[in-house]
């Protein structure tokens with residue numbers, strides 16, 4: 001995974017700046033911080049690279065999703081369309097916000113499809129929580145048209161897609177707001193951290209306040225600030241922000257390497273009859289963190305994963321059976337299990353989660369193989385790794 005691969009002297013330098021002053025908190029303490037504001041710099045760097053007017057850092061991708069949902073007014077009893085293929089965080093965030101998730105079909109883009117969303121819309125639908133999976137954007141053109149038609153709020157979870165864009169605009173800026181994760185497994189990481197972006201000032205102010213107990217961050221006396229709304233504590237600390245800043249500066253290089261490596265593998269895989277590839281609405285904007293391809297059938301995919309394991313080849317994810325990324329592994333979510341009562345326990349669930357079946361998504365994920373791209377591969381390593389994958393595929397087709 002790129003971010004952790006490139007951790008080094010630059011991150012240590014930024015952290016040392018913070019450790020030397022001891023200003024670990026992102027607000028105030030001007031007397032000791034020697035002009036260093038790592039969270040602010042981190043946010044400015046994200047604005048610079050995404051083109052966002054506003055960015056606000058938080059503690060995780062999960063709290064980033066929570067913040068943008070609250071900021072956009074999505075909460076108690078609101079139906080929110082979500083995909084069945086994602087890391088579970090945004091779905092959990094929707095439940096915990098009191099919203100009612102409605103699962104809709106994805107397509108070969110690996111994200112919610114315009115048709116899937118259209119079919120799931122009801123008079124109670126308020127928002128689409130779009131998740132740009134595996135480093136690349138969904139079919140935003142089609143999705144924006146459906147959102148416009150039904151007057152739905154579009155929220156983008158770009159947890160896996162830092163650096164990705166669609167037709168020249170960064171993911172996260174196509175709807176009301178976007179959320180990114182900087183956890184340890186992401187394209188840019190600070191161990192644990194998250195980022196929100198938006199071009200809407202009112203939404204930004206909401207995020208800023210929701211993520212810090214309603215503090216307005218106006219003036220220079222934190223203790224005497226006004227509070228117009230409630231919030232919580234999703235504040236990022238200066239140490240995490242310092243690492244995030246160093247990592248963001250490395251993003252252009254990471255993207256360049258990823259794209260070069262992905263292109264090499266894709267050219268090789270394209271020579272094999274029977275494989276098809278993830279649909280990319282904007283290939284140029286792909287962060288190239290993964291290369292996703294489909295086997296002709298579920299049985300072929302099962303054989304490929306068995307073959308890779310027999311050959312000792314790692315790094316190819318089988319999302320159909322592993323890692324809690326597909327709804328068939330989410331019994332606890334389908335039973336809405338949580339230690340305390342959630343809004344959904346007192347409201348009518350919009351779907352019978354326990355019997356939910358999305359045949360198109362099921363077919364797509366059961367045939368999917370996903371290779372993680374390393375930005376630090378040497379040419380010979382990349383060639384040798386690709387040889388092994390090609391050989392395994394040829395054995396099973």
Ligand SMILES: Cc1ncc(COP(=O)(O)O)c(C=O)c1O
Nearest residue numbers: 060061062087089159160181183
């Ligand atoms: C799409 C997506 N959204 C949200 C998250 C949650 O991010 P975090 O682990 O930083 O809370 C993840 C993490 O894997 C993710 O993949």
